[in-house]
Amino acid sequence: MKSLKIILFSLLLLSPLFSQTEEYIFRQLTDADGLSQSTIFSMIQDEDGYLWLGTIDGLNRYDGYEFRVYVNDPSDASSISDNFISALYEDSDGFIWIGTVNGYVNCFDRKTEVFKRYFVNDFFSTINNSEKDFYDYPLAFSRNQINTITAIAEDDEGHLWLGTWGNGLIKFDRKTNKGIHHYSDPDNPFSLSSNRVTDLILDSNDDLWIATFGGGLNKLAKENSNGNNKSKIDIFILTAVRK
Numbered sequence: 001m002k003s004l005k006i007i008l009f010s011l012l013l014l015s016p017l018f019s020q021t022e023e024y025i026f027r028q029l030t031d032a033d034g035l036s037q038s039t040i041f042s043m044i045q046d047e048d049g050y051l052w053l054g055t056i057d058g059l060n061r062y063d064g065y066e067f068r069v070y071v072n073d074p075s076d077a078s079s080i081s082d083n084f085i086s087a088l089y090e091d092s093d094g095f096i097w098i099g100t101v102n103g104y105v106n107c108f109d110r111k112t113e114v115f116k117r118y119f120v121n122d123f124f125s126t127i128n129n130s131e132k133d134f135y136d137y138p139l140a141f142s143r144n145q146i147n148t149i150t151a152i153a154e155d156d157e158g159h160l161w162l163g164t165w166g167n168g169l170i171k172f173d174r175k176t177n178k179g180i181h182h183y184s185d186p187d188n189p190f191s192l193s194s195n196r197v198t199d200l201i202l203d204s205n206d207d208l209w210i211a212t213f214g215g216g217l218n219k220l221a222k223e224n225s226n227g228n229n230k231s232k233i234d235i236f237i238l239t240a241v242r243k
Helices: 002-020
Strands: 040-045 052-053 057-063 067-070 084-091 096-100 104-109 112-118 149-154 160-164 171-172 179-184 196-204 208-212 217-225 229-234
Touching: 002 112, 052 084, 084 149, 096 149, 160 196
Parallel strands: 040 084, 149 196
Antiparallel strands: 040 052, 052 057, 057 067, 084 096, 096 104, 104 112, 149 160, 160 171, 171 179, 196 208, 208 217, 217 229
């Protein structure tokens, strides 16, 4: 009984500590600190701890103290393709991939400080976009440049997957510099539900999950049939549950 009283007394003494509200301090970094532009569409932290920020006026690297800004130089083909950054990704080899609103994906080698450019229109023909125009989406995408890069992911085989704002999905082979186009086809129930891709993620089974704008959630899974791999897209239309 005495031990129980001691425990209860100890809990009473400690209870104010548990009830205290944790306070946070937000620090704002602006163009006055060296940030090239205040609108940021994408952000990653690389394996060395640097923050990479995709803005509407260049790529920014932040080391915790200062910014370094990378912008297009029309006279330098090894500079970034353009300044309107919409997606960022660091691959398994440490290269930074930068997607832009104008439909370019750049591979940045941090050792040589060289950008290598790829134009996504080289990987597919522009489809006839019959989807509704979504002007309530952020201005950069509501301009309806359907080849805008919205998301980048990498699978276990080293292929890059590129989501676009209106032209579906691209599987990009870095070794051959070739791409395979996946898009919404009303006559194919196993195709994408929408060509407006908003985000991508690969799960532990290396299945690709594709978030779309207005078309729900899609899963791209590899199936083995008679020893041959084939791809099939399962479509999950998610609706809000209201009480």
